[in-house]
Amino acid sequence: MQRQVALIKQSLFDQGYLDEQFMALEELQDDANPNFVEEVSALYFKDSARLINNIDQALERGSFDFNRLDSYMHQFKGSSTSIGANKVKAECTMFRDYCRAGNAEGCLRTFQQLKKEHSTLRKKLEHYFQLARQAGPKETARRPK
Amino acid sequence: MAVGEVMRMEIPAGGDLTVTPPELHVLAVDDSIVDRKVIERLLRISACKVTTVDSGARALQYLGLDGNKGASDLKDLKVNLIVTDYSMPGLTGYDLLKKIKESSTFREIPVVIMSSENILTRIEQCLKEGAEDFLLKPVKLADVKRIKQLIMRNEAEECKTSSLSNKRKLVEGNIDTSSSSSSSHDDSSVEDIPSSKRMKSEFENLSSLH
Numbered sequence: 076m077q078r079q080v081a082l083i084k085q086s087l088f089d090q091g092y093l094d095e096q097f098m099a100l101e102e103l104q105d106d107a108n109p110n111f112v113e114e115v116s117a118l119y120f121k122d123s124a125r126l127i128n129n130i131d132q133a134l135e136r137g138s139f140d141f142n143r144l145d146s147y148m149h150q151f152k153g154s155s156t157s158i159g160a161n162k163v164k165a166e167c168t169m170f171r172d173y174c175r176a177g178n179a180e181g182c183l184r185t186f187q188q189l190k191k192e193h194s195t196l197r198k199k200l201e202h203y204f205q206l207a208r209q210a211g212p213k214e215t216a217r218r219p220k
Numbered sequence: 221m222a223v224g225e226v227m228r229m230e231i232p233a234g235g236d237l238t239v240t241p242p243e244l245h246v247l248a249v250d251d252s253i254v255d256r257k258v259i260e261r262l263l264r265i266s267a268c269k270v271t272t273v274d275s276g277a278r279a280l281q282y283l284g285l286d287g288n289k290g291a292s293d294l295k296d297l298k299v300n301l302i303v304t305d306y307s308m309p310g311l312t313g314y315d316l317l318k319k320i321k322e323s324s325t326f327r328e329i330p331v332v333i334m335s336s337e338n339i340l341t342r343i344e345q346c347l348k349e350g351a352e353d354f355l356l357k358p359v360k361l362a363d364v365k366r367i368k369q370l371i372m373r374n375e376a377e378e379c380k381t382s383s384l385s386n387k388r389k390l391v392e393g394n395i396d397t398s399s400s401s402s403s404s405h406d407d408s409s410v411e412d413i414p415s416s417k418r419m420k421s422e423f424e425n426l427s428s429l430h
Contacts (some may be wrong), residue, residue: 096358103261103361111261119254149307153336154254157358 076210083203092196097159113204119158120197126151127190134183144182145174162192244371245269245297249279249304249316250334255357259303259334262364269297276311276319279304285323299329301371303355306335306342314346321350330371334359 087093097112104111130147133140152167166189173181246268248259256272263270273279280286283299302320306313313333321327330352335342343354352370355363 099358099360100258103265108261115254115257118257122253150252153357154252156336157252157254157258159358 076206080203080206080210083199083206087199087203091161092199094159094161096156100159110208113207115158116200116204119154119160122154123151123163123193127193130186134186139177139179139182141174141177141182145171148174160193160196163189163196166192243267243269244300244368245271246301246303247279247282247299248272249274249276249302249308249313251275251305251308255305255334259359259364262359262361263303265361266364266368268301268368271297271299276304276308276313276316279316280311280319283320283326285319285326299326300375301367302329302331303367304331304333305357306333306346307337314342314349317346317349317351330374332367 084093088097100112100115126147130144130151133144133147148167148171152164152171155164155167166185170182170185170189173179173185246263248256248263248270250256250259250272251274253274256274260270260272271282273282277286279302302316304313304316311319313335317331317333320329320331327350331350332353332355333346333351334355334357336357338356346354353367355367
């Protein structure tokens with residue numbers, strides 16, 4: 076079971092869904108805070124759902140306020156970076172590039188891709204955390220006491 | 221007790237200085253809920269007391285700098301360090317830094333800026349305004365540990381200077397045969413690194429990274 080958890084985590088890194096920031100967060104866990112990363116992840120998905128909603132609404136309105144969109148995306152990129160959401164972060168960067176170029180079509184296209192990556196990551200992490208909980212605390216990296 | 225005075229020094233008869241460090245109380249300011257959670261964890265692991273707020277305005281409110289005198293009972297818990305995000309809606313981290321450095325009560329509190337953007341002019345601007353350091357996000361545990369050491373060392377230096385000069389005064393009081401008039405008491409034995417010098421070397425360290 077624990078091996079399975081380790082393999083899943085490895086594949087998430089290998090496929091570029093997560094980067095070393097995720098590992099850095101796992102290293103902050105200990106006996107007193109064994110679910111820290113899962114808690115951060117929950118906060119991240121709740122917060123980013125709100126941002127996605129805001130951006131969706133802004134895009135639906137049709138008038139492209141690139142400054143506002145860039146501002147939303149700056150927040151999105153920030154929290155994605157903090158949790159190690161590598162692919163999502165890349166889409167955020169691309170979106171911001173299109174914003175700065177005033178390219179509405181590019182923004183729309185990238186945003187669809189971003190939502191896909193976000194949704195995929197959410198499912199994968201939910202699966203990972205579920206298994207990690209079942210397997211017990213051994214597999215996630217822990218700080219020695 | 222002066223702001224920033226954290227360390228209590230015990231001076232036994234032998235003259236050996238020992239330090240019993242109490243915990244630093246850090247005020248962390250960030251509009252991102254994810255980043256607040258992370259910085260809080262990093263600080264707690266580094267044995268700091270942490271208070272998080274989600275904006276510069278709230279930070280000023282907490283410190284009692286928003287014009288509401290005596291608003292917070294929590295002010296009794298002195299803040300030893302402020303760590304703030306740069307890009308925040310409303311008051312930016314830079315604005316907050318300026319307000320703190322403009323305040324006679326709080327300007328001695330070290331302020332560290334965090335930013336996801338590695339913009340040299342931004343870093344320069346903050347260091348020039350008196351920021352203790354500038355951290356690139358995502359902030360690492362090593363960054364926090366380093367900052368903490370820096371702050372604790374500075375506090376210790378300040379404590380040492382003031383307690384050494386107090387000790388000297390005590391000693392002089394006992395010497396009644398001394399004929400010397402007020403000699404200039406040179407505290408050069410205790411190096412008090414002026415903050416501008418510290419910042420300069422920090423800036424040089426940063427520039428050398430590019």
